[in-house]
Amino acid sequence: MSNLTHAPDLTQRPPRSPRVRLGGYVILPRMLDKGRASLIGKSGDYHYACPLDQRFLAFAGIDAEKLKEQLAAGAGDEEVLNWIVENSTTKPQDWEIAHWTSYQEQRAPSDVETKGYFTKLQSSISETREDILTWFDLLDADDFVSYGGKR
Secondary structure, three states: OOHHHHOOOOOOOOOOOOOOOEOOEOOHHHHHHHHHHHHOOOOOOOOOOOHHHHHHHHHHOOOHHHHHHHHHOOOOHHHHHHHHHHHOOOOOOHHHHHHHHHHHHHOOOOOHHHHHHHHHHHHHHOOOOOOOOOHHHHHHHHHHHHOOOOO
16 A cells, blocks of 8 residues: 555645654654645655755765656655665765764754845744754744644
């Protein structure tokens, strides 16, 4: 039975947090949720292979469409991870994955234009929260608010 029968309905709930890891990689589980949801037409406002996903794809050396083919074939998370390890063009080592993951978790806007964009998005979530400092903080807060959480 295909795992697409268990694909998340992102019109009803958000994908996994970008902080959730698979094989040491952050972003990947969230991307898999968005890919599976897009295959069943339930991706809502989420986009597979968005700029955040592209960071993972570039680092891991994986083609977005070939990965989506694995999802369409019903591959589960562990099967997808094994496929990534086998098909990566960059073959990152465990220590490289750990450093990349740590950097992604701490990544924040770094230039004036991006800081302005970040601040605009942050203010649409909350005018008072001071704990939204990284892109992952912003995504988690946006997911929470978008599905009924208090601003």
